[in-house]
Amino acid sequence: MTPSGGRFTMLVTNIETIPGKRVTRHLGMVQGNTVRAKHVGRDIMANFKNLFGGELKGYTELLQEARDEAVERMCAQAAAIGANAVLNVRFSTSSITAGAAELFAYGTAVVLESE
Numbered sequence: 001m002t003p004s005g006g007r008f009t010m011l012v013t014n015i016e017t018i019p020g021k022r023v024t025r026h027l028g029m030v031q032g033n034t035v036r037a038k039h040v041g042r043d044i045m046a047n048f049k050n051l052f053g054g055e056l057k058g059y060t061e062l063l064q065e066a067r068d069e070a071v072e073r074m075c076a077q078a079a080a081i082g083a084n085a086v087l088n089v090r091f092s093t094s095s096i097t098a099g100a101a102e103l104f105a106y107g108t109a110v111v112l113e114s115e
Contacts, residue, residue, distance in 0.1 A: 010075040011085035011112065018085070018112060025111035027081050032073025036066045037100035066103035067091065074105045083109035 011018070038058050070091070078086050089107035096102050 010078060010083070012071065012075065012089055012107070013085070013087060014089045014107075016088050018087070020115055021085075021112040022115050023087075023110045024113050025082075027078070027083050027109040027111070029106060030074050030077040030081070030083070030086060030109040031104065031106040032070040032075070032077065033102060033104040034066050034069040034073070035096050035100055035102045036062055036069075038062050062101070063093070063103065066101065067105070070103045070105035074107065078107075078109040081109060083111060085110050085112045 017023075071089075074086060074089075086107040086109055089105060092104040092106075094102045094104075
């Protein structure tokens with residue numbers, strides 16, 4: 001995966017091993033998070049949508065943007081300590097206040113080499 005800034009290339013995956021590669025250095029856990037909210041207009045539209053059902057596109061966009069930003073921050077932390085991959089990546093979400101959510105991404109920073 002290449003974060004949107006395009007500054008570095010980092011392999012990011014939710015599996016623990018990569019076929020054809022071996023972990024030569026374990027650098028520890030890395031993480032990235034963000035807290036996001038939509039403007040009040042989106043919240044009002046979401047409340048109307050709750051009456052009739054269907055996808056809450058504003059909130060879907062919110063979570064996608066938050067996921068991208070959290071992963072980019074996690075990758076930046078991994079690159080700063082010399083990793084070229086983040087394995088076993090997981091996501092967590094939580095509600096901070098009404099209308100604001102935190103998205104947390106974490107994984108294990110490693111150096112991978114070809115076998």
